[in-house]
Amino acid sequence: MIRRMLVAAMLLGASSQAIAAPNNCRVDALDIQPDAVTTRYDPFDAVPVSEEFRVEIRTEECSSNRNLFLSVDSPDPNSYDGRVIRLSDGSGAVLTARLSDRSNSQAGRLSDTFNIKEGLTPLYLQIDRGQVVAPGVYRASMRAFAMLNQGNNTPQLGQPFDIVVTVEPSVGLAAASGSELSLGELGDQDRALSNVTFDAYANVAYELSLSSDNEFNLRRGDGTAGGIAYRPVVDDSVISTGDARVDYAMPGGQDNRRRHRMNVVVPAVGDALAGRYRDYLTVTIKPKFGG
Structure with a gap:
């Protein structure tokens, strides 16, 4: 019985350490590349815009295959509703865009939270064709937050970034x-x-x-x-x-x-x-x- 108890105690101690170790997992760095996502837009182009940018997350004491989460919002509530980004030229004209985890908008999810891994992950700024707006520079200020868990979770790190779209005369x-x-x-x-x-x-x-x-x-x-x-x-x-x-x-x-x-x-x-x-x-x- 003593041996059985000691073995149980040893196993319990090992189990406790194994559970505690992931609690030290944390996000060490978050980087949006580039920090201003820029592209050009022609309202009459037959092909929609899908501009790639990259998110880099580095962690400490996390397993290499751990799922991480990137949440996106805007300091301006009029610029983002969780799915659609409203870029403005400052005169009242608006161009709408979206973020996706796939280059093809029909294949990817359109969301404000993305499941990503440590390292570099591509995301895409997508603009549908046929939005006829006046030439100019359209902007939106955004924020990205890295989280260890999805849902009600305090972000580990935040990173501001801009979206800048130049609409050409067409x-x-x-x-x-x-x-x-x-x-x-x-x-x-x-x-x-x-x-x-x-x-x-x-x-x-x-x-x-x-x-x-x-x-x-x-x-x-x-x-x-x-x-x-x-x-x-x-x-x-x-x-x-x-x-x-x-x-x-x-x-x-x-x-x-x-x-x-x-x-x-x-x-x-x-x-x-x-x-x-x-x-x-x-x-x-x-x-x-x-x-």
Whole structure:
């Protein structure tokens, strides 16, 4: 019996030490790399943003495979609700983003607490496509806390970090209907029976400029010199060929698109030879700053 008790006492003492050892486990260092998570955003890009950043946690007297937890919040309650980050440009415009533990937002969890291991762990700042906001720098101040256990647990270490997203001026064109203006049998003041239409999309004011292979002249396919002058017509307005540009304000609406109509007018045919005449028009869009 004595031997049994002594053995039991020895086992109990060993067990007590084994339980006590993990209580010395602590987080020694927490580092967000980089301390400002930065990326660029194009509202009309077909691919959403997924910007990787890394969290490094170092511990003392913890097992190498111990689960640790990273909790994220913001000192500004208007910037983060536990899932969605609201980045502001300071003028009232807002861009939303999220944090995930996977590069693909469909595969990862969107949360304010992440299960991680000691060492370097990648996390991702994700921004959905299609958020049409004005160009500028959008920011949110965040805080990360390392914890030994999830839930009601005093954080071991905290680390502030910033999220900074630069939204670029972005413009583009998309075909809507048609690609050819057919004038039929030419006469003075003729226009094509049907317009060619296209969409312009932009998060700024923009300029449409027109150019022509034959300097706004219809020419015969056999290379005969001379031609028949015409003028482009955009949205029912005749455009000067000397400065073939039109300015527009930023489009409104949900997707910031504007539908445009293109045609041409032939002021006079004159004594042009019979034949088939053609030219190629090109429409170019570019941002117009300050508009």
